[in-house]
Amino acid sequence: KNFPPGPRPIPIFGNLLHLNLKNPIADLEKLAKRYGNVYSLFIGSSPVVVINGLQAVKEALVNKGADFSGRSQNLMLNHAVQVKGMILADYSPGWKEHRRFGLMTLRNFGLGKKSMEQRILGEIHRIINHLDQNVGKTMNPHLLFHKATSNIICQVLFARQFDYDSEIINFFVDYFYETSRILNGPWAMIYDSIPMVRSLPLPFQKAFKMFRMAHKKYSGFLAENKKTRVPGEPRHFIDCYLDELDKRGDDGSSFSEDQLCAFVLELHFGGTDTTANSLLTAFLYLMNYPQIQGMSSFHLLQEIDKVLHGKDQASFEDRHQMPYMQAVIHEIQRVADIAPLSVFHCTTKDTDLMGYSIPRGTVIIPNLSSVLFEEGQWKSPHVFDPENFLNEKQEFVKPEAFMPFSTGQRMCLGEGLARMELFLIVVTLLRKFTFIWPEDAGEPDFTLVYGTTQTPKPYRMTIQRRGTA
Numbered sequence: 001k002n003f004p005p006g007p008r009p010i011p012i013f014g015n016l017l018h019l020n021l022k023n024p025i026a027d028l029e030k031l032a033k034r035y036g037n038v039y040s041l042f043i044g045s046s047p048v049v050v051i052n053g054l055q056a057v058k059e060a061l062v063n064k065g066a067d068f069s070g071r072s073q074n075l076m077l078n079h080a081v082q083v084k085g086m087i088l089a090d091y092s093p094g095w096k097e098h099r100r101f102g103l104m105t106l107r108n109f110g111l112g113k114k115s116m117e118q119r120i121l122g123e124i125h126r127i128i129n130h131l132d133q134n135v136g137k138t139m140n141p142h143l144l145f146h147k148a149t150s151n152i153i154c155q156v157l158f159a160r161q162f163d164y165d166s167e168i169i170n171f172f173v174d175y176f177y178e179t180s181r182i183l184n185g186p187w188a189m190i191y192d193s194i195p196m197v198r199s200l201p202l203p204f205q206k207a208f209k210m211f212r213m214a215h216k217k218y219s220g221f222l223a224e225n226k227k228t229r230v231p232g233e234p235r236h237f238i239d240c241y242l243d244e245l246d247k248r249g250d251d252g253s254s255f256s257e258d259q260l261c262a263f264v265l266e267l268h269f270g271g272t273d274t275t276a277n278s279l280l281t282a283f284l285y286l287m288n289y290p291q292i293q294g295m296s297s298f299h300l301l302q303e304i305d306k307v308l309h310g311k312d313q314a315s316f317e318d319r320h321q322m323p324y325m326q327a328v329i330h331e332i333q334r335v336a337d338i339a340p341l342s343v344f345h346c347t348t349k350d351t352d353l354m355g356y357s358i359p360r361g362t363v364i365i366p367n368l369s370s371v372l373f374e375e376g377q378w379k380s381p382h383v384f385d386p387e388n389f390l391n392e393k394q395e396f397v398k399p400e401a402f403m404p405f406s407t408g409q410r411m412c413l414g415e416g417l418a419r420m421e422l423f424l425i426v427v428t429l430l431r432k433f434t435f436i437w438p439e440d441a442g443e444p445d446f447t448l449v450y451g452t453t454q455t456p457k458p459y460r461m462t463i464q465r466r467g468t469a
Ligand code: HEM
Pocket: 086, 087, 088, 099, 266, 267, 268, 270, 271, 272, 274, 275, 278, 338, 339, 342, 343, 344, 345, 404, 405, 406, 407, 409, 410, 411, 412, 413, 414, 415, 417, 418
């Protein structure tokens, strides 16, 4: 009763046939125009509510955060990952404990401080070496950025960096790519809608297999790490968690080695493709809006050169002197629209939203994409324009509708790390190199490939060393 309106479902399939399963974003937008910013759909026989636009998303995730911050436990993603670390855990004391621990530990590792910065800068040297070998040539940066962001998280989690040619890093990159493709593709929708197909040998079984393989690798790292660990002297995230486990003993808390493995898997998974795809979007736009990179105009490079004058390397603190760079990076994140439908939420109790009643356990899809491009929230919602983040005095400002990391209690745990990575990598690479859209590459295609995280279509870039660097 009083459930949000939506298109009429058909038996077994629900509203699956109303959506282009390869990319439902445009269909979801059309449905919002027809039914309003809060509407319902049926995935098989299960109702879901889609929330669109800043006002409704804020009302649900912030003002009524406790009601809307659960996670459904019955989707393919949950079954594939098996143990819920944090991203997939329901709204519960265990999730809260892990979230608090995660935020604190990432901060102590230097989010916003030097040590994390040094880890990122160390990886940037590796990227620079790789690009140096390609000066004067044309390359596809896809694997480079995925390997670099994977390595940065591995540094945080277990203090390991892998050679870009190693078997393990290639496994990780492949596993992120394949599982993301399956999890947000048509087969996952079919898995979620039609329970009777779940044990059949269909393509989604590949994701299950890859998650099992990844679990084994993380368990291996954990076992290896325990051999050299000195309790009370943590070297990385895993050590911190084991110290916490020792401290808690058998107090019945949610901390366990199984949870640790799942947490590590989720942080690695959640932190790699998201940041790598943001970087890919960054360089796609920087090459194709040369006035921004500084070839015909001078803003961005002039700002970098001025602020970094006399310094060996950039620091995250420098962002306060770089309003234009900040605006460019935020605008890149807006158009990158990395997690268009966030991670699905779930209501924790019977509740209401914008006049509609929503029962406990309903899957909630926060349509972040609808906020990032919402008319009325941006000076130029539909074109790439750093002015979206600059006021009349050309100072950096962040509109409320900027929510690529979502908002409210479940907002991205890795926001600080991701922002630091994006800033340091983009600034350092622009300082050292010029990136040029190859002459034979034709017109750039900015259309995003839909997935758990969206990514630009593959492209190549020509690399030149900058004279002044
Ligand atoms: C540009 C990079 C990134 C983007 C755009 C992004 C975006 C998101 C989004 C949209 C969510 C869902 C929030 C919600 O459910 O409302 C999320 C959750 C999460 N992200 Fe990120 N993320 C990024 C990088 C990272 C990194 C680097 C890490 C790891 C260090 C990370 C770890 C997590 C975790 C653990 C959650 C789950 C939070 C919870 O359920 O309480 N993310 N992220």
